[in-house]
Amino acid sequence: MIGGALREPTFLILTALAACPQHGYGILRDVEEISDGRVRLRAGTLYTALDRMSADGWVTVDREEVVDGRLRRYYRLTDNGAARLEEEVQRMRAHTRAAELRLRARPQGGTA
Secondary structure, three states: OOOOOOOHHHHHHHHHHHOOOEEHHHHHHHHHHHOOOOOOOOHHHHHHHHHHHHHOOOEEEEEEEEEOOEEEEEEEEOHHHHHHHHHHHHHHHHHHHHHHHHHHHOOOOOOO
8 A cells, every 4th residue: 555545535545536637626626516516626735735745746747838928837636646546545445345344244224
């Protein structure tokens, strides 16, 4: 294992970048969609996380373009980032399987 459990925002940002490179606003919208609106990142939080993930080698700048006079930077998931995301998916699956097994084994009709 590369590290401990990913924080939810990190997991969601990596997930947002898994399919294709995106710019910051696209990542913010995608994270909100993936989380069914539960997670709404602020721009400062996103860029701090992207800087950290870039330093960890999980994301990198894909390209930059100017749109309406403003620089738009696109980020993409690196192979290391994809491996870290896959590791987290496997960790979450194992925990989910354990919870499902224990719920099935739970006696019915317990008290509240």
